[in-house]
Amino acid sequence: MLKLIIAEDEEIIRRGLVATIDWAAMGAEVVGDAADGLEAWQLVASRKPDVLLTDIRMPRLSGLQLAEKLREAGILVHVIFLTSYADFSYAQRAVRLGACDYLLKPVDEEELMDVLTRIRQQDKTSPAPVSEKEEQVSLVDWQPLLADTHLNPYVRDVLEFLSAHYQERLSVEEMSAQQGVSASYLSRKLKETTGHTFNSLLTRFRLQQSLALLAEGRLRVYEVAEAVGFSDYKNYAQVFRKYLAMTPSQYVHHEKQG
Missing domain, CATH: 1.10.10.60 (Homeodomain-like)
Incomplete structure (x- = not known):
């Protein structure tokens, strides 16, 4: 079961992602949600999820800044960015920061399932974690x-x-x-x-x-x-x-x- 944190500053969207998606069917469990990038940073550091599903534009710390901060700190987490057509150039930059994927809003559950499945397969074939x-x-x-x-x-x-x-x-x-x-x-x-x-x-x-x-x-x-x-x-x-x-x-x- 993949542990997942959701970071999205729009409460309606965030609550919808938490409550309406059948995470168990996707082999995932939401272990926390954050309303901005700084809160997400604190959650990831403390709860050590496998996956971070984050909006690109957020207050206090953008999704891109958050990904950069996690990378610099050596925190290993699969980052999936949520973006809109207007922010597509940001999504391309997100890939250069090491994001495993990005999804357009509103989230297509089949696409999300595909990404999570790929993450699980990648983790199974990756070498054992090192100290x-x-x-x-x-x-x-x-x-x-x-x-x-x-x-x-x-x-x-x-x-x-x-x-x-x-x-x-x-x-x-x-x-x-x-x-x-x-x-x-x-x-x-x-x-x-x-x-x-x-x-x-x-x-x-x-x-x-x-x-x-x-x-x-x-x-x-x-x-x-x-x-x-x-x-x-x-x-x-x-x-x-x-x-x-x-x-x-x-x-x-x-x-x-x-």
């Missing part, structure tokens, strides 16, 4: 993916391009334009295949390359940051600490100690 520490130090290893002859060709092109051009300023929009597909399609395929967004893949690969340079000891830390494509040392240090739970200097010291 926070293991997640922090696990950066990127897509060689097994590249060896898969059935790998989506667009995903393969992205991974190979990142491997060769990670030092450059890159974006999923640029990559999708090169391949002649939409950014939303490419983002979706990357997320489905690797479990990460384009930006997450790029960041993790850059970090991994930086570890080798730090271990060599030929460059100063800020020179390493520049060499692997980070905009500045401060950004590099923040990202390094987020993923590896230590500073670059601490890592260098650790390597010297053997």
